[in-house]
Amino acid sequence: MSDHLRVVYAEVLERPTHEIDDDVDFFELGGNSLLATRLVNRVRARFGVSVAMRDFWGSFGGGVRRGGGAGGQCAGRLGAA
Template sequence: MSPYPAPTTEHLREIWHEILELDEIDDEASFFALSGKSIDAIRLVNRVRNVFGLEITVRTIFEAPTVIRLTESLRAMPSTPARPRLTGDRRSG
């Protein structure tokens, strides 16, 4: 059993609301039409990784730019864990 929740439109809508700082999110509106920039797409990729444990790229956002389409894309992905996050630890030497 995965420690991550299944992607839902409600989860994604909340993430978009957080990133885009909009009062309302239309599930069929493009992330980029809602004022999303490339840096926002990177933030979205990171949030998806942290919340759902899925590894996506910014390209995924371009290919599935709405809440509904992205939810469908995420649900269709195999539930393999995302790569571990890099830490700031540096090795001496």
């Protein structure tokens, strides 16, 4: 997991980056569907990567799912490259 992406997760979840662990679920950290939308939009704005909500959604709650579009790696859980 990129430190840059970890920062985005921390911003959206309003948590310190040290709490954003590769194996911790987005929802366990306080995430919800509205925050997931915010996360997708922020990733798109910050990194210029077009990702669909489904690229994140299928992975929230476990594992890594490869995103479409620019081929970015998106995950509800940050680990597993």
